[in-house]
Structure formats: C-alpha cells, structure tokens
Amino acid sequence: MFWTVTxxxxxxxxxxxxxxxFTLLFSLPLGLALAFGLMSKFRPLRYLIQVLVWVIRGTxxxxxxxxxxxxxxxxxxxxxxxxxxxxxxxxTVVAFAINYACYFSVIFRGGIEGIPVGQREAGQVLGMxxxxxxxxxxxxxxxxxxxxxxxxxxxTLVKDTSLARIIAAYELTFAGYSFMKSAxxxxxxxxxxxxxxxxxxxxxxxxxxxxxxxxxxR
Amino acid sequence: xxxxxxxxxxxHFGATxxxxxxxxxxEEGKALAIIGSSGSGxxxxxxxxxxxxxxxxxxxxxxxxxxxxASVPAREHEKExxxxxxxxxxxxxxxxxFPQYTALENVTLAERLLAQEQPDFKxxxxxxxxxxxxxxxxxxxxxxxxxxxxxxxxxxSGGQQQRVAxxxxxxxxxxxxxxxxxxxxxxxxxxxxVLKVIRSLAKQRTTMIIVTHEMAFARDVADSVIxxxxxxxxxxxxxxxxxxxxxxxxxxxxxxxxxxx
Numbered sequence: 001m002f003w004t005v006t007x008x009x010x011x012x013x014x015x016x017x018x019x020x021x022f023t024l025l026f027s028l029p030l031g032l033a034l035a036f037g038l039m040s041k042f043r044p045l046r047y048l049i050q051v052l053v054w055v056i057r058g059t060x061x062x063x064x065x066x067x068x069x070x071x072x073x074x075x076x077x078x079x080x081x082x083x084x085x086x087x088x089x090x091x092t093v094v095a096f097a098i099n100y101a102c103y104f105s106v107i108f109r110g111g112i113e114g115i116p117v118g119q120r121e122a123g124q125v126l127g128m129x130x131x132x133x134x135x136x137x138x139x140x141x142x143x144x145x146x147x148x149x150x151x152x153x154x155x156t157l158v159k160d161t162s163l164a165r166i167i168a169a170y171e172l173t174f175a176g177y178s179f180m181k182s183a184x185x186x187x188x189x190x191x192x193x194x195x196x197x198x199x200x201x202x203x204x205x206x207x208x209x210x211x212x213x214x215x216x217x218r
Numbered sequence: 219x220x221x222x223x224x225x226x227x228x229x230h231f232g233a234t235x236x237x238x239x240x241x242x243x244x245e246e247g248k249a250l251a252i253i254g255s256s257g258s259g260x261x262x263x264x265x266x267x268x269x270x271x272x273x274x275x276x277x278x279x280x281x282x283x284x285x286x287x288a289s290v291p292a293r294e295h296e297k298e299x300x301x302x303x304x305x306x307x308x309x310x311x312x313x314x315x316f317p318q319y320t321a322l323e324n325v326t327l328a329e330r331l332l333a334q335e336q337p338d339f340k341x342x343x344x345x346x347x348x349x350x351x352x353x354x355x356x357x358x359x360x361x362x363x364x365x366x367x368x369x370x371x372x373x374x375s376g377g378q379q380q381r382v383a384x385x386x387x388x389x390x391x392x393x394x395x396x397x398x399x400x401x402x403x404x405x406x407x408x409x410x411x412v413l414k415v416i417r418s419l420a421k422q423r424t425t426m427i428i429v430t431h432e433m434a435f436a437r438d439v440a441d442s443v444i445x446x447x448x449x450x451x452x453x454x455x456x457x458x459x460x461x462x463x464x465x466x467x468x469x470x471x472x473x474x475x476x477x478x479x
Contacts, residue, residue, distance in 0.1 A: 118314035125268050125308040126328035126390065127300045136327065140318045217317040218372040 005179055005188045012175030013195055015085070019092050019161045019171065024154070026097035031104025038109045049105070056102040061095070062163050068095040069167040088169040092161075100157060107149045111142040144214040151207040155200050172196070221246040221281055221425055222394055228275035228288075229262055229449075236262045237273070238449045244394070244442075247423035251430055251440035251457060255472060259449040260429045261311075264396045267427070268308045269299060280305045280393055307392035311399040313379045315371040321382045322367040325389050326354040332390070357385040361415055377408035381415055388424075395419070397428040413439075433476050437461040445469045 037049035056064070069091040073079035081087035115138055123133035162173035176192030179185045220243035229237040237259045244250050252260045265271040267278065269286075278286040285302045315324050329350045333339055339346060358367050361381040371379055380400055387395055397416065401409040413435050419426065420439045430436055436443055440457040445466070453466045464470045 116312075116314070118310060118312055119316065121270055122308075122310065122314035122316070124270065125303055125306065126386070127304045128328060128331060129296060129300065132331050136331070137316055217370050 001185075005185075005191060008175045008178070009172060009188070009192060009195055012170060012172035012192075013199075015089060015164075015170055016158075016161045016172040016199075018089055019096065019164060019169075020158060022089075022093040023096040023100055023157060023161075026093065027100035027104055030097060030101035032108055034101055034105035035108035035112065038105055039112065053102045053105060056099055061099050061160060062166055064099060065092060065095040065163060065166060085170060088164070088167050091167065092164040092169055096157070096160070100153065103153055104150070107146050107153065108142065110149075111146040112138060114145055115141050140214075144217075147207060147211050147214065151203070154207075155203060158199055158203065159196060219282065220244055223279045224267070224276070225278075226276040227263065227266055227273045227278070229259075229266060229271060229273045236449050237266070240276070240446075240449075240451055242444060242451065242454060244425065244427065246425055248441040249420045249424075249426040249428060249439055251428045251436035251443045252446060253430065253433065253436055253443060253461075253472070254446035254452075258446040260446055261398055263446075264308070264398050264427065264429055267394075267396060268306050269303050270308075304390055305393045307387035307390065307395040309380070309383050309387050309395070309397045309400050311402050313371070313376075313383045313403070315379055315382055315386070317371050320368045320370055321358060321363060321374065321378075321385075322351070322354050324371070324382055325357055325385045326350050328386070329353070329389050354385070354389060357388055358382070361385050362411070375408060376404045377411045380404065380412045384412075384415055384419075394425045394427060397426065397430070399429050399431065402431060431476075433461060433473065445472065447472070 034049055034053070037045055038053070040046045040049075069081060069088070072081070079087075081091045119137055119141065120133055123137050128136070161171055164171045165174040165177070168174075172192060172195055176188045179188040222244040224243065225241050227237050227240040228235075240259075240263060242250070252263065254260050262271060266273045273286065273288055275288045276286075277284055277288065285305065315321075316327065319327060330347065333346050333350060336346070355364075355367060358364065361384060363378060363381055363385070366374060366378055366382075369378075371382070374382065380403075384400075400416065401412050404412065409432070413432065416426070416428065417435075417439050428436070428440065437457055442455060443457040443460045444454040445452050445460060445464070445468075447468050453460055453464060453469045460469065461473065464473055
C-alpha cells in the first residue's frame with residue numbers, strides 16, 4: 001500500500017510542480033510589466049492597473065480559478081480548455097499567473113522605488129539610456145531588495161497549487177485526499193504534508209543561497 | 219571665447235522661484251566656485267546644467283553650441299539629450315556609486331556602453347574593451363586608488379568612494395566637470411584627500427564648477443567665484459577678491475558667519 005500511495009503522490013507532485021513552475025515563469029515578467037504600469041506617469045494606464053490589482057487581490061484565488069475554468073465554456077458555448085488534465089492545468093496556470101503577477105507587481109514596485117533616485121541620476125549624467133539604467137543599474141538592486149518578500153509569496157504559491165483540486169486537477173493534495181475517500185486512510189494526508197515540507201525546504205535553501213550570493217554588495 | 223555661457227537661467231518649482239536671472243560664463247581650463255547658504259539654488263543650478271532639471275527660462279551654450287534655449291519649445295529625444303549631457307560630468311554630494319559594481323567597473327561602465335554604439339564595435343570588441351579597462355585603471359591610479367580597483371563601494375571609505383566617483387565622471391572626458399558639495403557628506407578627516415584630488419585637477423587645467431562650503435579651498439583653487447543667495451547671483455568675480463574683499467553686504471555677512479566657524 002505504501003508504494004501505491006507513494007506512486008500516486010509522486011504523480012500529484014508532478015502536476016503540482018508543473019503548475020508551480022509555469023506560474024512563476026509567466027507571473028514574474030508579467031508582474032514586472034504591471035509594476036511599470038503602477039509607476040507609469042500616464043494616469044489612465046496607472047489607474048487601470050491599480051483597479052486590476054485591487055480586483056485580483058481583493059477576490060479569492062479559488063473564485064478566480066472557477067471563473068477562468070468554467071466561464072469561457074458558459075459564455076462562448078465552447079470550452080477553450082480541453083477537457084483533459086492538460087486543459088485543467090493550463091487554466092490553473094492562467095488564473096495563478098494573473099493572480100501572482102498582481103502580488104509580485106506591488107513587491108517589484110516597492111523594490112524599484114526603494115532605490116535612491118541618485119542611482120538613476122548618476123546613470124543619466126553618464127549618458128545612459130533608460131533601458132541601460134534599468135538593466136545595468138536598477139534591476140539587480142531591485143532583485144536584492146525583493147528576495148525576502150518574494151520568498152514568502154513563492155512559498156505560498158507552492159501551497160496554493162492545492163486549490164487546483166476545485167477544478168479536479170490531479171495535484172498533490174487531491175492525490176493524498178483520494179486515499180481517505182476511497183480507503184478511509186488518514187496517514188497518506190500526513191505523508192502528503194511531508195511532500196510539501198520537502199518542496200518548501202528545498203526552496204528555502206535556494207532563497208538562502210540567492211540571498212548569500214547577492215550579499216556581495218550593499 | 220568662453221567654453222560655457224549661461225544666460226538668464228530661471229527655475230521655479232510651482233510658485234517657488236529657485237533660480238532667477240542667473241548668468242555667467244566660464245573660460246576653458248578655469249575653475250569656478252559657487253558659494254552660498256543652503257537653499258540658495260546652487261545645487262539646482264548644477265542640476266540644470268546636467269539636464270537633471272529643465273530650466274523655465276534662459277539658455278545654456280557650450281563651445282558656442284546652444285544646448286538649451288527655453289524660448290525654443292523642443293521635445294527632446296533621449297538620444298539628443300544624452301549627447302548634450304556628455305558635455306558635463308557630475309560628482310554628487312552622496313557619491314551615488316553603483317553598489318553592485320567594483321570601483322573599476324563603476325568607472326568603465328558608461329564608456330563600455332557607449333562603445334557598443336560604435337559601428338566597428340563587433341570586430342574590435344576585445345581591443346576596445348581592453349583600452350577602456352586600461353583607461354579606467356589609469357584614472358583610478360591618478361586618484362591614488364591603484365590598490366582599490368577591485369573593491370566594491372561598501373568596502374571603501376567615503377573619501378575613497380568620492381574619488382572613484384570623480385574618476386567615473388572623468389572617464390567620459392566631459393568639457394566641464396561639476397562638483398556638488400563633494401566633501402559635505404564626508405567625515406572631516408576625509409575631506410582632505412578629496413580636495414587634494416580636485417586641487418590637482420585644477421592644476422591640470424580641468425574646466426570645473428565646484429559648489430562648496432570650503433571657503434579656503436574655493437579661494438585657493440578656484441579662479442572665479444559666484445556667491446548666490448535666494449536664487450540670484452549676488453556677487454561674482456575673482457575668487458580671492460570676492461572672498462577676501464567682498465563688495466556686497468550679503469556676501470560679507472555670509473563670509474563672516476563662516477569665519478566665525
């Protein structure tokens with residue numbers, strides 16, 4: 001039985017990992033783009049992004065996931081997500097990427113605004129372009145500043161992947177729960193917890209490593 | 219002919235007038251000191267010259283070329299603005315070194331980025347980058363920082379950081395080097411090393427504008443001096459004359475406060 005459960009959980013973990021990685025892949029650049037929107041001097045754009053961030057942060061992720069997965073099928077009369085596991089995972093990644101990008105954007109904005117104006121001005125008087133100033137001066141200083149708050153969000157993301165169960169994506173928590181439903185077993189639930197702990201443990205080590213790496217400057 | 223001509227510069231932030239009717243010129247190879255109490259507009263003037271602020275009136279010309287004229291409402295493209303900025307170098311009160319780069323990288327960064335725009339950069343990449351590296355090393359050696367080239371800013375003292383910042387500003391060979399209170403953020407025992415460097419630059423006939431609170435230094439190093447108060451130039455002339463024999467009452471009062479220490 002132990003091996004059956006382990007195998008099931010590993011399957012679930014694969015899905016969890018897939019949601020996690022793709023969400024990060026899309027939400028990090030999207031979050032940066034939204035951060036620029038939040039800092040834009042063009043007011044209509046800034047207000048639009050502020051409203052988006054308010055709506056996304058102000059409503060439950062689970063609700064957003066349900067709307068994104070079931071909405072298109074009900075409004076458009078044909079479902080844009082294929083009915084198989086891939087479709088469920090894709091819908092989950094879309095909902096998560098938008099949600100997390102909004103949280104990230106606020107963190108990124110804080111990271112950029114926290115850098116002294118003098119850094120940008122020093123670049124300007126040296127004849128650098130705006131993009132040179134961003135990529136050569138601002139970006140790394142921002143990354144250093146946002147690592148601690150980002151590590152919080154990213155660890156939360158690991159556990160939020162369990163929400164995908166609501167649209168029947170077979171992720172880690174679903175896998176553990178299914179043994180309770182089918183065989184009345186509770187120990188797989190604790191075993192599932194161990195999987196999450198190891199996942200988050202590895203991430204924590206990774207974040208510590210990044211913080212150490214970026215410790216070479218102040 | 220003067221290398222720099224500044225005519226009737228005006229700047230206001232909202233209803234507050236910060237600069238009014240500021241005119242002066244500077245000869246090549248000369249050093250100009252700007253003195254005055256805080257809030258008198260000295261720093262804003264330097265920021266206008268470096269295009270960090272846009273004046274509301276007046277004009278600025280370098281070597282006879284008008285870089286800025288408020289009466290011509292031009293929306294500048296970044297490219298032109300960058301070119302104009304390169305006439306001026308700027309050393310900030312708080313250094314503003316890039317913390318993630320070593321002293322040498324701080325000095326060479328802008329030059330490396332500019333080199334990428336050269337048409338033959340791709341073919342001569344190695345050669346060009348080596349030249350830039352060597353140039354940066356020479357500059358840091360001139361600043362007495364040969365042993366500190368590969369240190370990061372946080373590993374350097376304030377005086378060393380400011381000397382790196384001076385090397386960084388010199389790297390692009392600006393026509394005019396501006397100093398915004400270069401020693402005001404330093405501990406008293408560290409001001410000497412920075413002033414020594416500026417003094418040697420003056421000896422080498424670097425064209426400079428120095429905003430400073432060091433009166434003795436201004437008197438000894440600068441050729442001319444401008445005293446500002448309330449956004450206007452109250453008195454300007456030969457540095458020694460103005461500081462030792464001020465004609466205006468306001469200048470006298472200001473200098474007297476400094477003499478008392």
